Every structure is written in C-alpha cells, then in structure tokens.
Amino acid sequence: MYHMVHGGDQVPKRAATDLDGLTASCLAAFVRSGTLDVSLDELARDVGISKRMLVHYFGGREAIEERAVLLLENRLRAQFAPENFPPRITLQKVVNALWDRTTAPESKGVLLLVMDVTRRAWNGSPRAQAFYQEQQRLWVELLMRYLPAKNAVEDVLQSFQGAVLAYLITGNPEPGRRMLNRLCAALESRQKLHKKKKRLHSRG
Amino acid sequence: MYHMVHGGDQVPKRAATDLDGLTASCLAAFVRSGTLDVSLDELARDVGISKRMLVHYFGGREAIEERAVLLLENRLRAQFAPENFPPRITLQKVVNALWDRTTAPESKGVLLLVMDVTRRAWNGSPRAQAFYQEQQRLWVELLMRYLPAKNAVEDVLQSFQGAVLAYLITGNPEPGRRMLNRLCAALESRQKLHKKKKRLHSRG
DNA sequence: TCCGCCGTGTACCATGTGGTACATTTATTA
DNA sequence: TAATAAATGTACCACATGGTACACGGCGGA
Numbered sequence A, B: 001m002y003h004m005v006h007g008g009d010q011v012p013k014r015a016a017t018d019l020d021g022l023t024a025s026c027l028a029a030f031v032r033s034g035t036l037d038v039s040l041d042e043l044a045r046d047v048g049i050s051k052r053m054l055v056h057y058f059g060g061r062e063a064i065e066e067r068a069v070l071l072l073e074n075r076l077r078a079q080f081a082p083e084n085f086p087p088r089i090t091l092q093k094v095v096n097a098l099w100d101r102t103t104a105p106e107s108k109g110v111l112l113l114v115m116d117v118t119r120r121a122w123n124g125s126p127r128a129q130a131f132y133q134e135q136q137r138l139w140v141e142l143l144m145r146y147l148p149a150k151n152a153v154e155d156v157l158q159s160f161q162g163a164v165l166a167y168l169i170t171g172n173p174e175p176g177r178r179m180l181n182r183l184c185a186a187l188e189s190r191q192k193l194h195k196k197k198k199r200l201h202s203r204g
Numbered sequence C: 001t002c003c004g005c006c007g008t009g010t011a012c013c014a015t016g017t018g019g020t021a022c023a024t025t026t027a028t029t030a
Numbered sequence D: 001t002a003a004t005a006a007a008t009g010t011a012c013c014a015c016a017t018g019g020t021a022c023a024c025g026g027c028g029g030a
Helices: A002-008 A013-033 A040-047 A051-058 A061-079 A091-103 A105-122 A126-143 A150-170 A174-203 B002-008 B013-033 B040-047 B051-058 B061-079 B091-103 B105-122 B126-143 B150-170 B174-203
Strands: none
Touching: A013 A040, A013 A051, A013 A061, A013 A105, A040 A051, A051 A061, A061 A105, A061 A126, A091 A105, A091 A126, A091 A150, A091 A174, A105 A126, A105 A150, A105 B105, A105 B150, A126 A150, A150 A174, A150 B105, A150 B150, A150 B174, A174 B150, A174 B174, B013 B040, B013 B051, B013 B061, B013 B105, B040 B051, B051 B061, B061 B105, B061 B126, B091 B105, B091 B126, B091 B150, B091 B174, B105 B126, B105 B150, B126 B150, B150 B174
C-alpha cells in the first residue's frame, strides 16, 4: 500500500528541493554564458552534474530553459518591485538608478541573457514574448509611480531598450544615460505644464 | 604565354560576375530567413545550387557571410544616402519616413537580418560591430542635415532602435511612431529656443 | 585526337547535439 | 536481509552541421 501511495506521489520533497537548486544552478550557468544557447554537455559541465542527470531531473532541454526563465522572471519581479524604490523622487532619479543597475558590470550576464530571450521573442517564441510582456508590465508599473502617464512611460521604456542595445555593443553607458536624462527632464517639465494648465482650467 | 597570364588572373570576369550573383542570391536567402544562421544545406537549397558549389565558389561559410553582409552594407548605404531625402523638411518628417520604411512589411526580412547582425555585435563579433558602427554613421550623417546637433541625433537613434525592438516583438508600429514623433517635436522646439537665444545674445 | 583543367554530383567524414539503453550502485522498506 | 525503487555512469544512437575525397564529364588548346 505505502509504496503504491508513494509511487503516486511523483514529487517527494527532496526531489523538489533538488530540482529548484538545480534550476538555480542552471540559471547561473545561463547567466555566466549570457545566453540560453548552451549545449547540455556544457551546461552539465558548468553545474557539475552529468548530462544524464540533467535530462533525468528536468525531462528534457525545453523544461530546463522553461524553469530557468521562470526563475529569472521571479527574481526580476522581486528586484524591480516598487517597494524597493523610494517613493517621492523624480522620474529622472529612478531612471538613473535603473540605468546604473542595468549597466553595472555584474549585471552584464543577466542583461545578455534577457536580450537573448528578447531575441527569441522577436523570432516568434511565444514563451519569450510572454517574458517580454511581463518585463514591460513590471517596468510600466514601477515608472507609473513617478510619471503617471502611461504613454510617456512606455516611450521611456522603448528609449531605455535602445540605450541598452547601444550600451551592450559599445560598452559605453554614458550616451544612454545622457539620452535618458534629457528625455526624463523633458517629460517632467511637460508634466508640470500640464498640471499648471489643469489647475488654471479647474479654477477658471 | 597566354595561359600563364590567364593563370595569374585569379578572378576572370565570368567567375566574378557569378560570385556577385551568388552573393546576391545568398543575401536574398538570408533576408528571407531573417538571419545569418542558415545551414549550408538550407542555403544551397534556397539559392538552387549544391552545397558543394557554394563552398567551392566562396571558400567556406565565413566568406559567404562576409560577402553577404558587405553587400547588405552597400545596399543600405545606397538606400539611406542623403541625396534620397528631400532637403528642407522637418526632422519629424524624415524620421517618420524612415519609420515607415523600416516597419513596412516588405522590410521585415532585412530588419530581422540587421537585428541578427546587431546581436552578433553585442556578442562580440568585430565584423558585426563594424557593421553597427557603419549604420550608426550613416544615420547620423543623414539626420544631421535636419537637426545639426550630434548629441540629439544620437539620442534619436538610440530611441529609434528601441522602437524597432518593440515593433519586432509586438508587430505594432504605432507606439514607436508616437514616441519618435513626440521626441522629434521636443527636440525641434528646443532647437528653436536655442536659435532664439543665440539671436538675442548676438544682438545684445 | 588526346591532355588537362574546370565545374559538378555523390558519397562520405568529423564533430557536436539532444537524448536513451543498459547496467550498476545506492537507498528504502517490508 | 531480501526485494524494490531511485540515482547514477558509460556507452551509445540518430541527426544536423561544415567541409572534403573522388569520380565523372565536358571543353579548350596542343
């Protein structure tokens, strides 16, 4: 009886824990490589386990990627949760902070990995597109706290992405920062104007 | 005598012509696939020749890619030569025209191919980086005719790239257009202010 | 006419890939 | 302890890739 019940329980605690740990190791390997395009052999070598066991635990390559991307998604969600940012500062300051995090050397791997997923998205992968949308949502949610105008925020995001691209290729974060600062300044001054106009309007 | 001279002439006219023609066919195949990552077998099938002959003519895979990218570079250079754009229109109008060309359905393949090269650039390929720089140069040269402020133009380019990314993933060109229009409008009004200030300054 | 070269097709190779068959070891548990 | 299930290693497979060896055939020149 016991063993039958146990047989039905496909995910005993220890296995689950191990799987999570393995997933973390795999994600770390992907980050080190800056891409998901790592062969099972290389991945296995990187995480110190046999390819045999990788396939055994995850069931196949796709599952490894899926779990790793999911984990990445969760980590990014935690990192860019609005609670982690001071409330009453300017848009420019937040964007600058985000830019610093993004272009910090230790973020290079994650950045490359995210861009790799982005590439899969523009090549049509539904999973990668979902990832992109979720990141978009996250950042919009975050930035809306500092500039409550969805269109403007989405503009900033597009520009941000372009800046990331240029940074990755040239290695120089300054043009991107400059551009973002100017853009934010312009948007904020426009915001003030609008507010003024509205006030006048409601008074008149 | 004749045959010796002929032997020294490594590139008889007909071979050169064929090579150019083949290169064009290969580029067309790359464009159809939206990437350089096409196997020799597939490429051969696509251009209607045997893999054997592809390798024979070009000497190897790398040479095929090199020649195709070079040809692409030349075509883009021709397409975005300043002579092809009316001189005295607003920055916004030019950028809008560029955006239309970029997001036209028939440009999808080229766009994807360029993004593929861009990816190689951020992954460290020197050739791809050179391609990126050259494109950058081209566009700066073009846009400087409509907004003679290098920094501002470079800002526009970064944003443009970001817009392209979003367009490729979502398939919707409108957010990008909106953003670029707003950005250009802001830059141009700022430009006018500067001019006014300068005039006042020189008067006083 | 014969020779030699170029173009071409076919079959092949070495390597790398995701994945598996089989055997063996290592717990678990009745 | 004996029986059973899980974990693991080794060797292997099928397939795709870039590239090559070899043979064949036609064409121009002596």
